[in-house]
Amino acid sequence: MPADNYFQVPRRFCLSLDRGICQALIGWLVVCHSFDSAAVSAVGFVASSRIGQEPKPPLSAPTKAQIAERALLPDGMALEIVAAAPLVTHPINMEFDHRGRLWVVEWISDDARDSSKRPENQEFSARIVTLSDTDNDGQMDARIVYADRLRLPASIVVQPSGVYVSQAQGLIWLQDLDGDGRSDQRTPVASVGTDLPPGSDDAPSWERWLDSPIFANLDNWIYWPSHGLRIRAIPGHPGHWNHERIPTGTHTIAGHDEVGRLIHVSAKGRFQFESLPYRFLHRNPNHPPQTPGAKVSTETQGGSIRGDLRGGMPIELQPLQAASRSKAAPETRVDPATGAVVYRGDLLPAQYRHALFACDPENGTIHQYPVTSDIESTASQAEVKPVVFLSLETGDFTPVQLQNGPDGALYIVDIGEGFTTKPQKPTHPKESADRSPRSHGSKATGRILRITPTSKVSRQKAPLADVPSVWETTSRFTSDNGFWSDAAQRWLVDTSSSKSARILEQWVSDHQRLVGNTDSTPAPIRLRALWTLEGQGCLTSEILQIAMEDPDPTVRSAALQITADQPPGPLREGALAWVLQRSSAFPGATHPSLLACLGSTKTLQADGFMRSILLSSPISVLLEDAAISGLAGRELSFLKQLISDPNCGPALNRHAHFVQRLGECIRTSGDTANLEQAVDLASKLPETDWKVSALLAGLAGPASSNAKSTVESGRPLLRPSRPPSGLVTLRRMQNPEIQEWVRRLELRNGWTENR
Numbered sequence: 001m002p003a004d005n006y007f008q009v010p011r012r013f014c015l016s017l018d019r020g021i022c023q024a025l026i027g028w029l030v031v032c033h034s035f036d037s038a039a040v041s042a043v044g045f046v047a048s049s050r051i052g053q054e055p056k057p058p059l060s061a062p063t064k065a066q067i068a069e070r071a072l073l074p075d076g077m078a079l080e081i082v083a084a085a086p087l088v089t090h091p092i093n094m095e096f097d098h099r100g101r102l103w104v105v106e107w108i109s110d111d112a113r114d115s116s117k118r119p120e121n122q123e124f125s126a127r128i129v130t131l132s133d134t135d136n137d138g139q140m141d142a143r144i145v146y147a148d149r150l151r152l153p154a155s156i157v158v159q160p161s162g163v164y165v166s167q168a169q170g171l172i173w174l175q176d177l178d179g180d181g182r183s184d185q186r187t188p189v190a191s192v193g194t195d196l197p198p199g200s201d202d203a204p205s206w207e208r209w210l211d212s213p214i215f216a217n218l219d220n221w222i223y224w225p226s227h228g229l230r231i232r233a234i235p236g237h238p239g240h241w242n243h244e245r246i247p248t249g250t251h252t253i254a255g256h257d258e259v260g261r262l263i264h265v266s267a268k269g270r271f272q273f274e275s276l277p278y279r280f281l282h283r284n285p286n287h288p289p290q291t292p293g294a295k296v297s298t299e300t301q302g303g304s305i306r307g308d309l310r311g312g313m314p315i316e317l318q319p320l321q322a323a324s325r326s327k328a329a330p331e332t333r334v335d336p337a338t339g340a341v342v343y344r345g346d347l348l349p350a351q352y353r354h355a356l357f358a359c360d361p362e363n364g365t366i367h368q369y370p371v372t373s374d375i376e377s378t379a380s381q382a383e384v385k386p387v388v389f390l391s392l393e394t395g396d397f398t399p400v401q402l403q404n405g406p407d408g409a410l411y412i413v414d415i416g417e418g419f420t421t422k423p424q425k426p427t428h429p430k431e432s433a434d435r436s437p438r439s440h441g442s443k444a445t446g447r448i449l450r451i452t453p454t455s456k457v458s459r460q461k462a463p464l465a466d467v468p469s470v471w472e473t474t475s476r477f478t479s480d481n482g483f484w485s486d487a488a489q490r491w492l493v494d495t496s497s498s499k500s501a502r503i504l505e506q507w508v509s510d511h512q513r514l515v516g517n518t519d520s521t522p523a524p525i526r527l528r529a530l531w532t533l534e535g536q537g538c539l540t541s542e543i544l545q546i547a548m549e550d551p552d553p554t555v556r557s558a559a560l561q562i563t564a565d566q567p568p569g570p571l572r573e574g575a576l577a578w579v580l581q582r583s584s585a586f587p588g589a590t591h592p593s594l595l596a597c598l599g600s601t602k603t604l605q606a607d608g609f610m611r612s613i614l615l616s617s618p619i620s621v622l623l624e625d626a627a628i629s630g631l632a633g634r635e636l637s638f639l640k641q642l643i644s645d646p647n648c649g650p651a652l653n654r655h656a657h658f659v660q661r662l663g664e665c666i667r668t669s670g671d672t673a674n675l676e677q678a679v680d681l682a683s684k685l686p687e688t689d690w691k692v693s694a695l696l697a698g699l700a701g702p703a704s705s706n707a708k709s710t711v712e713s714g715r716p717l718l719r720p721s722r723p724p725s726g727l728v729t730l731r732r733m734q735n736p737e738i739q740e741w742v743r744r745l746e747l748r749n750g751w752t753e754n755r
Contacts, residue, residue: 070392070393071390071391071392071393072388072390072391072392072393073389073390073451074389076349076453076454076455077348077451077452077453077454078451078452078453078454079390079392079449079450079451080138080449080450080451080452081139081447081448081449082102082138082139082140082411082447082448082449082450083102083104083131083139083140083447083448084445084446084447084448085445085446085447087131087140087141087143088104088106088129088131088140088143088445088446088447088448089106089108089416089445089446090106090107090108090415090416090445090446091104091105091106091413091414091415091446091447091448092105092106092107092126092153092154092155092400092401092413092415093105093153093154093155093156093213093400093401093413094401094403094411094413094448095156095157095158095403096158096403096405096406096483096487097158097487098160098463098464098468098487098488098490098491099463099464099465099466100132100133100406100463101130101131101132101463102130102131102132102140102448103128103129103130103131103146103156103158103163104128104129104130104131104413104448105126105127105128105153105154105155105156105165106126106127106128106129107125107126107152107415108125108126125152126148126150126151126152126153127145127146127147127148127149127150128145128146128147128148128150128153128156128163128165128174128183129143129144129145129146130143130144130146130181131143131448132144138407140448144181144182145182146163146174146176146181146182146183147163147165147174147182147183147186150165150167151167151168151169152167152168153165153166153167154166154167154168154213154214154226155213155214155215155401156214157214157215157216157222159216159490159494160490160491160494160495161175161494162174162175162176163175163183164189164214164222164231166213166214166224166226168192169191169192170188170189170190170191170192171188171189171190171191171214171224171231172186172187172188172189173186173187173188173189173239174186174187175187187239189231189241190224190227190229190231190241190243192227212225212226212252212253212254213225213339213401215255215256216486216490217256217260217262218256218259218260218489218527218528218531219260219531219534220232220489220493220531220532220534220535221244223246223253223256223262225246225252225253225254228245228246228247229243229244229245229246230243230244230246231243232244235496235537244279245279246278246279247278247279247282251264251265251266251272252264252265252266254271254337254338254340254358255340255341255342256342257273257342257354257356258342258344258354258482258524259524259527259554260531260558261273261274261275262274262277262278263340263342263356265337265340265358269337271337271340271356271358271369271371273371275592275622276592276593276596276622276626277561278291280561280564280592280593280596280599280626280629280630281625281626281629282629283599283629283630283632284628284629284630284631284632284665285632286632286635286664286665286666286668286669287625287628287629287631287632287661287665288664289625289629290621290624290625291621291622291625337358337359337360337367337386338358338359338361338400338401339358339359339399339400339401339402339413340356340357340358340359340402341356341357341358341402341403341404341410342354342355342356342357343355343356343357343404343410344404344481344482344483345404345405345407345408345409345410345481345482345483346408346479346480346481347407347408347409347452347453348408348409348410348451348452348453349453352368355368355369356368356369356371357369357389357402357410358386358402359399359400359401359402359412360399361398361399361400361415364391364392364395364397364398364399365388365389365390365391365392365399366388366389366390366391366399366402366412367386367387367388367389368386368387368389369386369387370386370387390412390451395417396416396417396444397414398414398415398416398417398446399412399413399414399415400413400414400415401413404481404482404483405450405483406461406463406481406483406484406487407450407461408481408483409450409451409452410450410451411448411449411450411451412448412449412450412451413446413448414446414447414448414449415446416444416445416446416447417444461476461479461481461484464476464487464491468491470497470499470500470503473488473491473492473500474488474492474500474503476488477489477492477525477528477529477532478521478525485525485528489528489531489532489535492504492532492535492536493532493535493536496535496536496537496538500536501533501536501538504529504530504532504533504536504538505529505533505538505543507521507525507526507529508526508529508530508533508543508546508547508555509543509546510526511523511526511546511549511550511551511552511555523550523551523552523554523555526547526550526552526555527552527554527555527558530543530547530555530558530559530562531558531562534562539562539571540571541570541571541574541575541578544559544562544563544571544574544575544578545574545575545578547559548560548563548575548578548579548582548586553587553589553590556586556587556590556593557589557590557592557593558593559575560579560586560590560593560594560596560597561593561596561597563575563576563579563597564593564596564597564599564600565600576597576601579594579597579598580598580601580605580606580609583598583609583612583613584609584612588617591613591623591626592622592623592626593626594613595610595613595614595623595626595627595630596626596629596630598610598613598630599626599627599629599630599631600630602630602634607631607634607637607638607641608641610627610630610638611638611641611642611645614627614642614658615642615645615647615648615649615655616647618654619654619655619657619658620654624654624657624658624661627658628661628662628665631662631665633669635662635665635666635669635674636666636674636677636678638662639659639662639663639666639678639681639695640681642658642659642662643659643681643685643691643695648691650690655694656690656691656693656694657694659691659694659695659698660694660695660697660698661698662695662698663678663694663695663696663697663698663699664698664699664701665698666678666698666699667698667699667700667701675699675724675749676724676726677724678695678699679699679724679726679727679730679745680724680725680726681695681726682695682696682699682726682730683725683726683727683728683729683730684726684729687733687734687735687738688735692730692733692735692738693735693737693738693741696730696738696741696742696745697741699741699745700741700742700744700745700748701744701748723746723749723751727742727745727746727751730742
């Protein structure tokens, strides 16, 4: 019936009724009409399975046509609505599973919190829902509440056997044991060590907590950047996890790329892709890395810490072609980015493959970051000033996360309005801060969107079965769509079998075919197969040796890093013996990982190979850090061998800088015996040798050091009781530079009175 007909009630009928009853009937028809219009404005979604309290629809949610009209995208791209209210409300994070279901973390809006129906404890005001597409039209139409009464969850990682959830007070593991679609078991994985609500002085930083979501990486670990941890379930021991430190500080870990390199973002908005896992650069407590990254905290809040870590690949990402747009975007300024992701789908045009995208929730835009490579640094870097990839001309668009989807599209989580993405500290424990940095009238409840080509050819693959076969899983493992290769890896690691291990071993070994054979397994699949075998616990020394002969440097580097991380045993010993025999055969692109592996050996033979690598070519800052990090406690012996080597050249090859940094490690260690020996070593060199100044520069330290100082870099100074004998010889040298370093050395150690 047309809208106008709702009000055309026959006059004879009205006259036969009491006027009050007639007015009530008309009012009821108006309400029905309004409800029907609201349902249409919410894109016509109907929740076929609703459990728990449902959100109210927005007052004015834009339709598909309005979204398409308002979106500013590169030519040939389109924006589509996947889910909106009442199916989803204020989503903050999402992830797909291997069955094609969309898992969404929902927060309760301010309106709900201010109402009489709000929870008694406002911390328990979030839930996780699963959305399904029951009619295969590409839009979600069914909803089930998987878990509720959560303590402000920030992000999730969906595994075949359960779901990891990061909350304000810790990390939990949820499982559905009876298969009804709802969580019925919660297991704590790690605690932040405080029950204080976010916003308290001692609570973790809100920005750090929200902008650093948990994620699963290629190395089979779950990363929890906001608390400097990564977690991994112990095979065969349900409910138990290993916890290991990851660097935290000035750089926040925002995600990973297609080969497992962690993506770091600084406070100034600069993204960096690590060329060597930062964990390999922080093994020496006396060594401050000069490469990008932050210090590792001396304390960990999540439990026991064991061993070293596993990580990404030392490769360089090629510069990406930036998106073009005829309409000029607003003036670009540096804002904290969130929800960063590397696009790994197979639906968007080829120039976006491996591109880095991030959200700017404050301005309601999606940015693409062009990436440049720098072989002299630890990381490839993304430009500070990005390209505006998506701008939605509407005030209720607040993107907070991006995700690769099973259909190859790029998905967007829009939290809407009524809830800021970065809550501020309240002025009173029971008061809420202003949670609407961009107020634009009516409160929009958020939605899930996706970016697709306008002339797309559907590449949607059927979801996997609840328990897929090995054949089904391995077929998705080789997919060009990064989502499916990730999902297959997680399933193969969770359900390890001898059959799947044999297939993976064949893929790792496939590079041994004749060069130019187009039927051989591509390098990305060989790399993923190697890490999957590691996750299954099915690696052998033979497979590691085969991987270390791979023509692709990413595979070789992964094998070296895996070897460095192995606990003592036949697997480690066999792989290390092979590395020592063939160390000279590794190409330069693998030298950072090779130095990390040799440094973990801690033998004179391995140190000799490290010295040979460092002296065979100009030393970069990355190689310096990789070498010094593995020399904890052996800096003096390594230094003696280094300066006596005839290949240790002048400062032109950065050898002077390396010698100076070794001297710095000896100074900061507080070992007085090593300090005295290092001073004597410098005194035995000719005055004209550049090594004297380089070594003294490291031993003397910065000019600010003086005899009154009792600490340096937060550590107490341990001064020798008397000057070493070599100091007398150094005082007699006439070189002005040497005299200055000797003066600083005396001042720092209180040796001036003995002159």
